[in-house]
Amino acid sequence: MLTRDARLQIPEQVITRQVGDETILLNLETGTYFGLDPVGSRFLELLGAEGTLVAVLAKMLEEFDVTEAQLEADLLRLTDEMLANGLLVTA
Amino acid sequence: MTDERIGLEITTRATLLDCLHRDGSRLDPAALSGLTDEGWTALIEMATRHGVAPLLYRRLKAPPLARCVPDDARERLRGLYLNTAACNVRLYEELRLLLLALRAAGIPVIVLKGAYLAEQVYRNIALRPMCDIDLLVPASRAREAWGVMKELGGGYRLIYPATETLIPSFGKDFVCQKPSGFAPVEVHWTIRITGLSDEKDCMDDEELWQNARAVHIAEIDTATLSVEDFLLHLCLHASYQHEFDCRLRVLCDIAVFIERFEPEINWSVLCARASHYRWRKGVYLILYLASFRTGAAVPAEVLTALEPTDLSAEMIEQAERRLFDAGTETMGMASNMVGFFKSGRLGDRARVLWRRLFISREEMAYIYPIPPGSWVLYGYYLVRVRDLIRHHGAAAWDLLRGDRKLAETVRRRAALREWLFKSDAQ
Numbered sequence: 001m002l003t004r005d006a007r008l009q010i011p012e013q014v015i016t017r018q019v020g021d022e023t024i025l026l027n028l029e030t031g032t033y034f035g036l037d038p039v040g041s042r043f044l045e046l047l048g049a050e051g052t053l054v055a056v057l058a059k060m061l062e063e064f065d066v067t068e069a070q071l072e073a074d075l076l077r078l079t080d081e082m083l084a085n086g087l088l089v090t091a
Numbered sequence: 092m093t094d095e096r097i098g099l100e101i102t103t104r105a106t107l108l109d110c111l112h113r114d115g116s117r118l119d120p121a122a123l124s125g126l127t128d129e130g131w132t133a134l135i136e137m138a139t140r141h142g143v144a145p146l147l148y149r150r151l152k153a154p155p156l157a158r159c160v161p162d163d164a165r166e167r168l169r170g171l172y173l174n175t176a177a178c179n180v181r182l183y184e185e186l187r188l189l190l191l192a193l194r195a196a197g198i199p200v201i202v203l204k205g206a207y208l209a210e211q212v213y214r215n216i217a218l219r220p221m222c223d224i225d226l227l228v229p230a231s232r233a234r235e236a237w238g239v240m241k242e243l244g245g246g247y248r249l250i251y252p253a254t255e256t257l258i259p260s261f262g263k264d265f266v267c268q269k270p271s272g273f274a275p276v277e278v279h280w281t282i283r284i285t286g287l288s289d290e291k292d293c294m295d296d297e298e299l300w301q302n303a304r305a306v307h308i309a310e311i312d313t314a315t316l317s318v319e320d321f322l323l324h325l326c327l328h329a330s331y332q333h334e335f336d337c338r339l340r341v342l343c344d345i346a347v348f349i350e351r352f353e354p355e356i357n358w359s360v361l362c363a364r365a366s367h368y369r370w371r372k373g374v375y376l377i378l379y380l381a382s383f384r385t386g387a388a389v390p391a392e393v394l395t396a397l398e399p400t401d402l403s404a405e406m407i408e409q410a411e412r413r414l415f416d417a418g419t420e421t422m423g424m425a426s427n428m429v430g431f432f433k434s435g436r437l438g439d440r441a442r443v444l445w446r447r448l449f450i451s452r453e454e455m456a457y458i459y460p461i462p463p464g465s466w467v468l469y470g471y472y473l474v475r476v477r478d479l480i481r482h483h484g485a486a487a488w489d490l491l492r493g494d495r496k497l498a499e500t501v502r503r504r505a506a507l508r509e510w511l512f513k514s515d516a517q
Contacts, residue, residue: 019216
């Protein structure tokens with residue numbers, strides 16, 4: 001079960017690339033890819049800098065007009081999906 | 092095709108062209124709002140066929156058009172956009188490794204076409220689908236380049252020529268791919284325009300290297316053609332090489348390229364080179380279509396200077412028809428088939444057939460994995476007969492049976508070909 005304190009990172013075989021205002025993550029081994037809209041792109045950028053979900057959550061709450069419960073639920077759902085597709089791993 | 096279907100095709104084409112035009116005000120949001128589910132499907136399918144679905148996505152996600160696009164259409168387009176991005180990310184990763192290896196071996200490289208366009212001209216690799224990587228190396232280093240690629244991880248295999256000793260003595264490039272390969276890599280050692288059979292059929296290699304520009308592609312410092320050479324290459328590839336069977340994407344490539352380099356393009360150089368090498372017809376026609384259909388900023392005086400004296404509305408219409416119908420079955424017909432069927436005389440047909448069946452030993456060795464000096468090669472002429480029947484037998488049979496539509500396609504294509512390759516008056 002993924003928790004707020006989980007430390008997450010992009011595995012070596014995954015390439016991220018900015019395409020327009022979106023970000024694409026591609027797993028070179030499996031060919032699986034995932035597109036992130038500008039909000040998702042910001043999440044990924046913060047995750048790279050902060051490392052944990054809880055730190056990203058705090059930053060994003062300052063930047064976006066959203067409730068903590070809603071943001072947490074959205075981020076957990078997104079993170080779960082990325083973990084399931086091998087585009088993120090727990091450190 | 093029913094009248095209804097033809098109507099849908101015409102409407103879809105007009106909407107797609109308005110979406111792709113550099114002048115954003117041409118597209119009426121009402122035209123989008125009025126599209127039915129069938130209309131959206133047709134628009135997305137046409138954009139995909141023409142390699143412009145990502146451009147359509149970018150255009151339609153911007154306000155005020157975004158609100159005219161149904162959610163499922165937007166999601167389909169976004170899927171195509173992301174798919175292009177994912178394919179190109181892989182392709183650029185392959186290119187990065189290739190450029191690194193060739194640089195380590197001290198082999199100079201010029202990156203051609205899509206790989207340069209997507210990253211440096213469109214400036215968003217998701218906008219420009221690519222089906223291969225095109226590179227240019229000096230002819231004297233081509234064999235060595237293949238040696239470097241053979242040693243790279245993943246194990247590149249040669250597709251053409253089938254016999255590696257022909258590099259670089261025969262043909263203009265080698266084509267290879269990894270077994271798990273995502274896209275073929277074409278390594279050219281000269282830019283030859285197939286079909287132009289006189290001494291003016293190549294861009295001047297020495298000049299290309301002298302004028303090449305330093306660029307940063309796939310995170311590597313490398314080179315590409317000068318602005319004028321790059322634009323000329325796009326024009327020649329679309330017109331003489333593919334005889335306009337190259338999809339609407341090429342018009343967008345030209346329009347975006349001109350927009351990006353407008354202040355730098357020396358049009359006098361481009362016109363002088365096109366005239367000197369007798370490429371005016373092809374260059375004019377593709378620039379005219381890019382200007383007329385997608386709003387490419389080709390100066391009017393350039394079009395005037397390049398306009399061939401024997402240009403006719405029929406040639407423009409036929410070139411445009413081939414662009415629109417690119418990728419369809421009849422459009423893909425080999426030029427030799429056109430050569431065969433355009434002549435009604437039996438003797439002429441027999442001559443074309445003989446020439447295409449009994450190609451030179453080098454050409455045979457290019458296609459089949461037998462050294463040109465081997466006697467076994469003669470046996471492969473039978474294989475060639477089988478292959479020709481397999482590839483062109485069905486269309487040839489339809490033509491011999493008098494398929495009128497196909498015959499008309501052949502007639503039109505032959506007329507365009509004859510006009511295009513007939514030396515233009517200077």
